[in-house]
Amino acid sequence: MKTKINRIIQQIKTQRANFWEKIRDERALNLFRLASRRVPAYQDFLRHHKVKSNKVKTVVDLQSLPMIDKKNYLRKYPLSELTIDGRLDKPLIFTSTSGSTGAPFYFHxxxxxxxxxxxxxxxxxxxxxxxxxxxxxxxxxxxxxxxxxxxxxxxxxxxxxxxxxxxxxxxxxxxxxxxxxxxxxxxxxxxxxxxxxxxxxxxxxxxxxxxxxxxxxxxxxxxxxxxxxxxxxxxxxxxxxxxxxxxxxxxxxxxxxxxxxxxxxxxxxxxxxxxxxxxxxxxxxxxxxxxxxxxxxxxxxxxxxxxxxxxxxxxxxxxxxxxxxxxxxxxxxxxxxxxxxxxxxxxxxxxxxxxxxxxxxxxxxxxxxxxxxxxxxxxxxxFYGLQVYPEPIREALLKKPLSAYLTGKFTLETRFDSKQNQYLLIHLETRKSRNGAMPQTIRQAALSAIVEQLELKNSEYRELRKFLGKRALPHLQFWPAEDPKYFKLGIKQKWVKK
The missing domain is CATH 3.40.50.12780 (ANL, N-terminal domain)
Structure with missing residues (x-):
């Protein structure tokens, strides 16, 4: 093991660009051959897209292959079929990540x-x-x-x-x-x-x-x-x-x-x-x-x-x-x-x-x-290395009494204050009858409901909140209905501002 690592470290320090370009092409082709021959899910994916694996012979051919992602591949097939030879009966290390719905996906x-x-x-x-x-x-x-x-x-x-x-x-x-x-x-x-x-x-x-x-x-x-x-x-x-x-x-x-x-x-x-x-x-x-x-x-x-x-x-x-x-x-x-x-x-x-x-x-x-x-x-x-998705916030804003004061539309973004401290900012659209005004009790209720849903749906946020306390709480900013900055009429709502 140590000899192998030493060899790679030495290659990184000494080998020229053409060496790495050749390695890249060789390894990419070998990986495709492995997956197309021994991974049941990928074999089915290629059949579904009418790809004949024996026709893929060069790096240029690889670039014409369809992309895979969580939706069309990882979540479509059973976990075992995504593995080599369709087998999980081997020593594995599992980790988890949450998607937009909070449903975990287990990677091994x-x-x-x-x-x-x-x-x-x-x-x-x-x-x-x-x-x-x-x-x-x-x-x-x-x-x-x-x-x-x-x-x-x-x-x-x-x-x-x-x-x-x-x-x-x-x-x-x-x-x-x-x-x-x-x-x-x-x-x-x-x-x-x-x-x-x-x-x-x-x-x-x-x-x-x-x-x-x-x-x-x-x-x-x-x-x-x-x-x-x-x-x-x-x-x-x-x-x-x-x-x-x-x-x-x-x-x-x-x-x-x-x-x-x-x-x-x-x-x-x-x-x-x-x-x-x-x-x-x-x-x-x-x-x-x-x-x-x-x-x-x-x-x-x-x-x-x-x-x-x-x-x-x-x-x-x-x-x-x-x-x-x-x-x-x-x-x-x-x-x-x-x-x-x-x-x-x-x-x-x-x-x-x-x-x-x-x-x-x-x-x-x-x-x-x-x-x-x-x-x-x-x-x-x-936010602090974890992904915060709109879905839990949407659910929080549907609850009473918030639904009587807020439209349910919002824009989520990460900002930094003057001291470069990171915080989560949520822009919320009020109903026209409120004209941007919001009682303090409703402001607090909105914050509590959002935090409750984030902790419920996002295990990483829940852990972060435990240790950061108030620093993990979102900042809320309330806007009049159809304000052109975040809630322009007739424009598809932008849930996240990058």
Whole structure:
């Protein structure tokens, strides 16, 4: 196992772009052959779409295959039929995720997926350039439970322990009190600490530390994020707050999914490119097109995964106990080979190699392909790393006495206050007879009903509310009926504002 991982790490450090392009094509074809021959659900899916698998012989042929997603594939077939040889009688690890109705879908994986995820975590560890004798404490602040984030992060770092790295682990999850206790009680023994968690929660911990008697200057803090896009301003804010010496190598945001674990990740090079784009709108539009939000830009390992993009929708192909071929993630974004992104920068007058040398990150020059993701395509907003859907709020607003005061229409969005704290904002349309006015008793009733439904339908929100308390409560804003900003007459209601 250790030899295999060492070989992959060495390839990432030394192999050129054409090597990874070849690996990507070979693995994608091999995955299709595996799924079309040994996965009952995919065999039936291909028959239904009149695809003859023996005619698919090249990467170009793969691009003509129909997409699969949760609706037309995962939820259509029994769990066993989605697996290799239609069998579940093997050692599996299950995690759960909730959809828009709150109904969970159970994804399973094998040890191999954890092993692949650990490669990304090892790269992050190695970027830290720790001395061999220096112990490192990893505090896992992702939700622990049936969700993938906390458990797969723990397992990845545990595998690093087994590979001989001087790492210690504690898993307080999203329980802030336990996180602070870990920092205070264990911090005296560890100078090097990695905080791994959802960006808004990590920021909370950083901001509240001083009032808890924690001095970040006593530590060397590194930050590992996942589950959410954030800006370079956010990165700089948290980096300065913990007295970080180099945010290029001491921060990483992972693009992960319940389906396939960690599928792409930031590198010092992607952070550099992102910052170059932030300073140059023309370059930004050249690489990311005309979008309003700064996307996460990551690199991925073609030995494990491959990406495509169609009409700005990201498709992933990955080998797991549940093989997925051209699976629509529900995210918007795009893909580049290493050579393509270098060419785009060169055309804009930027020498990436020289920029990397200026930033002193030239030793982290990985010629892996790139993927960028900038928002989910489904009707949800991201709050502390979890997806909040409109459905529970719709149900809450149907209840009396709220239905007498509110139309039931609303717009959901995530915002940040002046201190960069994240909060959930819900714009609610009042009935015409109310003209935007709302008694305090009804305001409180609306908040209570919404929170009750969110806790009932979204287990992750329920867990978050337990530890964040009032910080997890939505902010409500009431608008007159047919107000043109959010409730323009004759326009299809926009339930979520991205």
């Amino acid at each position: 994986r094998s040890f191999d997926l954890d092993l692949r995820t650990s490669v990304i975590h090892e790269l992050f560890y190695l970027q830290g350039q720790y001395k061999k004798e220096e112990p490192v404490l990893v505090i896992v602040c992702f939700g622990m439970g049936v969700w993938i984030g906390g458990l797969i992060t723990y397992q990845a770092f545990h595998l690093l322990q087994e590979r001989g790295y001087n790492i210690s682990l504690i898993t307080p999850g999203i329980n802030k009190e336990e996180i602070f206790k870990s920092l205070k009680d264990l911090g005296a023994s560890y100078k090097n600490i990695i905080l791994a968690g959802y960006p808004p929660l990590i920021k909370d911990i950083i901001d509240e530390a001083l009032s808890r008697g924690i001095d970040w200057r006593k530590f060397r803090i590194r930050l590992l994020f996942a589950a959410e896009v954030f800006t370079e301003d956010f990165r700089e804010y948290v980096s300065r707050a913990v007295n970080m010496r180099n945010s290029f190598i001491d921060t990483m945001n992972i693009y992960g999914t319940a389906e396939l674990g960690a599928i792409a990740f930031e590198t010092p090079l992607t952070i550099l490119i992102r910052r170059l784009c932030a300073k140059n709108q023309k370059l930004f539009e050249t690489i990311f097109k005309r979008i309003e939000k700064t996307p996460t830009l990551g690199q991925y390992i073609p030995s494990f995964i491959s990406f495509d993009a169609e009409n700005n929708d990201l498709l992933v192909s990955g080998d797991n106990t549940m093989p997925l071929v051209r699976y629509a993630l529900g995210d918007h974004g795009g893909v580049y080979s290493f050579r393509e992104i270098v060419e785009k920068l060169t055309e804009s007058g930027i020498d990436l190699k020289k920029e990397a040398e200026k930033a002193r990150i030239e030793k982290f020059w990985y010629e892996l392909p790139f993927v960028y993701v900038y928002e989910r395509a489904d009707f949800s907003t991201n």
